[in-house]
Amino acid sequence: MYISTKGRYGTKALFELALHAGEGPQALREIAARQGLSEHYLEQLVGPLRKAGLIQSIRGAQGGYVLGRDASDITVGDILRVLEGPVSPTECALENFDFSHCCANPQVCPDRDVWIKVRKGIEQVVDTITLRDLVEDWQSNVERAPVYYI
């Protein structure tokens, strides 16, 4: 039931970009080091994120990445959908799902409503939390317990 590291690493990486927004492009090497991730693996994740417009790349020396739009306009759900696919526990719980392909007997599917409710429960969380929220929460935690942070 776990999501993969893709969504987690991606969220961590974009959090770093949000935290250092306005400080110029951030190199993957720095992001990976600060969050303790594999730099090369992270490279594979930022490709789709760039194509989806969530981040922008600056090539060449002193290059790196910046957010593609404001941190308050990027939700965790946006990141997950790019890196993990649709946010849904089953295919049959997707928004525009074709009933005729549901289960063996679409008429006798007792549990589809459950999965739809689960999907909405997840969406209610990931679509309302933005990168800005993550940064603000993190900064207020630093204030409250500075000794815990480097």
Add this chain to the structure above:
Amino acid sequence: MYISTKGRYGTKALFELALHAGEGPQALREIAARQGLSEHYLEQLVGPLRKAGLIQSIRGAQGGYVLGRDASDITVGDILRVLEGPVSPTECALENFDFSHCCANPQVCPDRDVWIKVRKGIEQVVDTITLRDLVEDWQSNVERAPVYYI
């Protein structure tokens, strides 16, 4: 982000047992046929369910399975935890998680709160929906649109 067929098939199978509760043991063959599942694959799923006490088996001819306790006392979450493992999007969002093993730098984990909220969102759904609810919903659907059902 999809759950596997284990949780879905298991839910369907236990729904069948709840629907036919009081009619004697239900054979896997019948359950699999009615829900359009592979009988032999289902066999592998009911093993853990039996060991967890969610169902009871009756061996021999005319044998089969019955619910281990009342349908109103078995939630979808119970089934998922047996067949899919913990209901949580990440390991670090588990109830009794040891902080010291979180990420590379446990002090600098900006996203753990998100995953905990996702977990609670899922739990809020799957831990409140019982097999009895599924049966009642299904029966009221049959009443409303009998022509759609066999």
Add this chain to the structure above:
DNA sequence: GAGGGAACGCAGTGGTCCGCAGGGGTGTGT
């Protein structure tokens, strides 16, 4: 008490995805 239905259990299998690593190409500031 023989037959057969049905639960048990183990082993194997093709496929997909995960979580990387390696290595080369390309564009750009200094």
Add this chain to the structure above:
DNA sequence: ACACACCCCTGCGGACCACTGCGTTCCCTC
């Protein structure tokens, strides 16, 4: 020119998925 950092393709060992096959054990029915 050089170094830096993005870009992209390839491979790879491992894990899990969704089954299938086959044999064994139990127990009701006839």
